[in-house]
Amino acid sequence: MAIINRIGEFAGDMKTWRRHLHAHPELGLACHDTAAYVVDHLRDFGVDEIHEKIGVSGVVGIINGQGDGPTIGLRADMDALPMQEMTGLDHASTVPGRMHACGHDGHTTMLLGAARYLAETRNFRGRVALIFQPAEEIDGGAKYMCDEGMMDRFGIAEVYALHNMPGHDVGTFYTTPGPIMAAVDTLRVKVTGRGGHAAYPQDTVDPIMAVVSMVQAVQSIVSRNLSPMDNLVVSVTMIGGGTADNIIPEDAWFAATVRSFTPEVREMVQRRLREVIEGQAASFGVTADIDYELGYPPTVNDPDAVKKAAAVAQEISGANRVQANEGREMGAEDFAYMLEERPGAYLFLGQGKDGAGVHHAAYDFNDEVAPYGASFFARLIERLNPV
Template sequence: MSPIDRIRTYAGELTALRHDIHAHPEIGFEEVRTSNLVAELLQGYGIEVHRGLGGTGVVGVLRGRSDNGRRIGLRAELDALPIEEATNLPYRSTVPGKMHACGHDGHTTMLVGAARYLAETRAFDGTAVFVFQPAEEGLGGARAMIRDGLFERFPVDEIYALHNAPNGPHGRLKTRPGPIMAAADFFDIRVQGRGAHAAEPQRGVDPIVVATALAQAMQSIVSRNADPLKSCVVSITQIHAGAAYNVIPESAHLAGTVRTFDGDVREVAALRIRELARGLAAAYGAEIEVEIRDVFSVLDNSAEQAAAAAEVATELFGAENVEADCVPRMGSEDFADMVMAVPGAYAWLGGTPGPGLHNASFNFDDSIIPLGSAYLARLVERRTAA
């Protein structure tokens, strides 16, 4: 029986698990219920469980039929997003303002499914290490686990992760050697002006005018400062200022993100944000404070592991459902920090096309759970035999 067929025999239990996690979302470093649920399931399968890495992370260790020294890591994310769910699903979020809008509930479920399969079959040599990571959504969960000694306590030769792709095609796996997802910086820019009556603007320094001028100027970074042959995105995603119709406020706040694949472009973007802020502060007589934070590194797949991922997917899904040199994406993933520590590969698995990631109407495609679980489990079987 193929791993897909075997896992399909308990796909109903996995789907119920996914719905349970979806109904009880927890955002970064708050995943107490979710991590407890995962730990209890792993223990029930006879897997050695370690808790508390990176705060709420869980690591499972499973030894195969013999020990040849090979150790393969598999990683999934536990956290949800601060989004109010807009679906009417029977298992919709029961927590106001929180939702699994990226599919981490599905990824966790797929890794649990892989762990169960491997624990029941033990058709592998070496050791499987299951990493359930907290706080992937921009809060540094991978870095927290690494700081807590993830790879010192649980060394692996290589590590793999999988993400759903709601744009489809259904059942197609995409990966590539080299950069597959962008680096990300988050920025906060605080403009300090001088408040005044809205009817007497000459008595103040309007921070809204300064903030909007800066927002416009920052769009020139991509078009006029970044190398046009190298990708760069500068997105302002928040502007906050004021609380009344007839008051010029004291301050304004802009926030957003920069996405790049190239270190030089990343430095240019950060430099220009600071230079534009200084220039506009002088021009308008305001004060501007800029904070730029390195949140995600470039996710750079190791060539050998990307080839292994494609090979396993071809075996399971057929060559027509594997794209081994896909186009990189400007999204970011902190699995990047794990593959900077050990060789590894990241891949996308297509679901039935529907609302996109981080959308209030998103719903993970349960039909790909057995596919993802089988893919992760087969990686352990094949790579421990290497």
């Protein structure tokens, strides 16, 4: 019950890789330099096949094992966030307005570590497909790669991924069968009335009042239209309108994020949002232009894949440090698109209880975690496809 010795031996190299990636963040689908860095290392490791520019800047590396067997996919995301870093670290971002605030530099490093070990040892049957994906934070790079036929092209039978999790002890794992991350949708509403002088409101149709009422009314969906046994978040996150304190504006707007786990709840909340907003608009005499954008679907783990992944995690960290039925997260993940096409599992890996959380300007991936993640990926391949 420990990290793989060989991976522990090159943990220092993984720290170097990770800190280089941290200092050179890229956004969205434009992870070209990151992909080139990955490709250079895969070549050095002796990976058998390297396929580039899948989903714009995605990379798939293939390592052949000993004899016939299925192809297992391992995925890491590569992109950063459009944030200004505030860590003050020596390896801090060198690109203003960009930083690896979600640990994707660490995810890429862990998969590179597994690739190095698996290419050296090849103590498995079949093949491993190393999936380095852009644009998890925005654009849905996983969908781009899947839409280009990645799963069929490489004959991927199952697919697995890890995500670091601050607030949990280093090297602990948790996951759950079924939905583990929510679907994420976006609501944008523009409300149009009739502007005028604020001293004469009777001559206007006030969109501000309507927006305030709509924002309050949509909160009733969770409390009154949803079973207490289900999960749903409707969070209004932006609101705006007006240019001066003595002018009632012509229009105002608000936006919200909507998180759910099942198709039934997802359909219900979309329908009720339209009904509530249109009803409020009618009562105030305004018009409401509703834009409801469907985003990433829920991330749904295959129960059998969870059992297999949890057993491997227990080998690495011990049974008491692995939770295989931990519960759901209301965050979202575009790995969902890969799990829609193939069975697999998504797991969280604890990176320590100290330090900032993900998507915070003071966040930094904990390099002590990388050998755990690389060992998990490597041992998973050896256990799923034993020689």
